Amino acid sequence: MTKPIKIDEIYEMKITGLSHAGEGIGRIKNFAVFVANAIPGEEVLVKITEVKKNFGKGQLQEILISSQDRVEASCEWFSNCGGCQLQHIKYPRQIELKRQMVEDALKKIGSLENVQVLPTLGMDNPWRYRNKGVFQVGEGAEGIRLGFYEPGSYDFVPGKESFLFSEKVNDLVHFIEEKLNLHKIKAFDRKTQKGYLRNVMVRESKATGEIMVVFVTNNNEWLLEPVAEEIVSQFPEVVSIYQNINQGKSPHILGRVDRLVRGKAVIQDNLGDFIFNISPQSFFQVNNLQAHVLYAKAFEYAQLTGCETVIDAYCGIGTITLFMAQKAHKAIGIEIVEAAIKDAEENARINGVKNTEFIIGKAEEWLPQWVGEGGRADVIVVDPPRKGCAPETLEAIVEAKPERVVYVSCNPATLARDLKYLVAQGYKVQEVQP
Ligand SMILES: C[S@@+](CC[C@H](N)C(=O)[O-])C[C@H]1O[C@@H](n2cnc3c(N)ncnc32)[C@H](O)[C@@H]1O
Known part of the structure; x- marks a missing residue:
């Protein structure tokens, strides 16, 4: 059946709903189109990027009538990192x-x-509440960087200050980047499946301030000894450092093998009157x-x-x-x-x-x-x-x-x-x- 929209064409539409992934939803000749960063109540110009059997996806080109609920997103990572979908509201x-x-x-x-x-x-x-960050590792003109992939792709976006993490975690992330560059560590590239460091996961206890750092590497060599040493001497809050080895091709972040390379096996956090020990592979609510x-x-x-x-x-x-x-x-x-x-x-x-x-x-x-x-x-x-x-x-x-x-x-x-x-x-x- 012919669809009422075509790839790369631009359409005017009114946003009437919001998807569970935070995209605005509107209709063109009764055909649903999902548009990231558009807000219910807005009238927008949209360029169609995907046409499926029952719906299409579009890229926001221009806001013709803006919602009074629209605000400037505070976080510089917003819209690239895939973490938050609603900061513009x-x-x-x-x-x-x-x-x-x-x-x-x-x-x-x-x-x-x-x-x-x-x-x-x-x-x-609703800021600085996250107790866990999982950073992708990428390389660009400025050397090795920690950041994110564009939602739905392996296109690396270097990170900046995030308002979801504590200032301490932001400082630590920048420090780790500096040291990775100093020691000439190679990023793992998901497209070519080559390189060494895949991810850096940081967990911070909101109760005790303790921090765990997990370096996810593509093989079991341990090339990050000097980086680990510099982290613990500069950040006493970092009480636990792990190497996790992940040689798989799936999008899973952690592999099965964890090696404790510094400090304690777990960090401790509190919820209400309870104390919780948390190890690298365990799920813990992020807020x-x-x-x-x-x-x-x-x-x-x-x-x-x-x-x-x-x-x-x-x-x-x-x-x-x-x-x-x-x-x-x-x-x-x-x-x-x-x-x-x-x-x-x-x-x-x-x-x-x-x-x-x-x-x-x-x-x-x-x-x-x-x-x-x-x-x-x-x-x-x-x-x-x-x-x-x-x-x-x-x-x-x-x-x-x-x-x-x-x-x-x-x-x-x-x-x-x-x-x-x-x-x-x-x-x-x-x-x-x-
Ligand atoms: C959303 S988390 C909730 C964990 C816990 N209730 C909490 O609030 O911290 C879901 C948990 O289910 C576990 N899980 C996933 N699939 C499972 C399965 N088939 N059977 C049992 N547990 C599973 C995951 O490892 C994860 O710990």
Whole structure:
């Protein structure tokens, strides 16, 4: 069927919605077009860059009528680094739009019409909150640089000051760049698959100020000894340095092998009254303040009285498991990453929590087996990655007949898909809190 738009043609359109990836959505002769950096309410000129079966993508050429919600993005990395999609929108409007995205996904994907979606719980100061940065390594006229790839490509964009990281992390990143140049370290090039240093990951504890640096290299040679030495002598906050070896071709950042080259194996952070040990391979929410808000909400939704068995599927380092264990008979965490389960067990121990159990495994394998053997839970919490829960996980949840399911999601689309299934099996969505 012929499409109403053509590649490289320029069209005038009105933006009426926002995609989950933060692109403005408009229609040309009823054909949906996604445009990065355009805001609902704006009228824009767009150059078409992609035409697919049911939608197109366009590049913003000119804003004809600007939204009153538009602001100058503060971060110089914005629009190149792929990290933030909404910095060009006033923060109060950003969080309204996020609420709307969730409601739209529930309606369109989940066919869930009358669900109460509460106003988004935002931050008082939405800056410098990130506790983790993963930098690409690239080379240009100015030598080796840390930065990002353009969204959807391997085109390297050198980084500048970021308002999402602390000033200390920005200083450290610049220092590392300087030292990599001084010691003539070669960047790994994803296009040619040649070179040495692929990524630098920096984790900063918001509670203790401790920093972990992970150098991801393309082979097991260790050429960064002088760089590591200079980092620890200049930055006492850096208490842990690792080499991670990744020789794979996939876009995964970390390979399987970690070598501790300086200091401690883990850094420690806090959420509420709990202390958490975090190792390089473990997932930890990137925004401490909001993670605490999230866990408090999940705890409230679980409505525990002290007698319940709680399953925390996709438990990472056991954060939600420990929150639930405060008022449950027992909380069981399941997680695929072995290092995260080691952290979780240690986290239960250092926090003096005795009513938890942690299992290394895939939720979609362990849960059906456990339920098949007669396992039952009063509350099941799931916090899956963006792809949501596997069908086997959802089927096992239904079979376990928990009174409540608390679904923590980082992707409204898969949340809506999975809720649709649970509702079809007899569950009712009580409330959604973005
Ligand atoms: C969004 S994180 C949530 C972690 C934890 N609940 C938290 O808040 O820190 C998802 C976790 O699921 C784990 N994971 C991914 N696929 C899994 C699977 N099939 N079974 C169990 N865990 C899985 C990941 O390693 C990651 O730790």
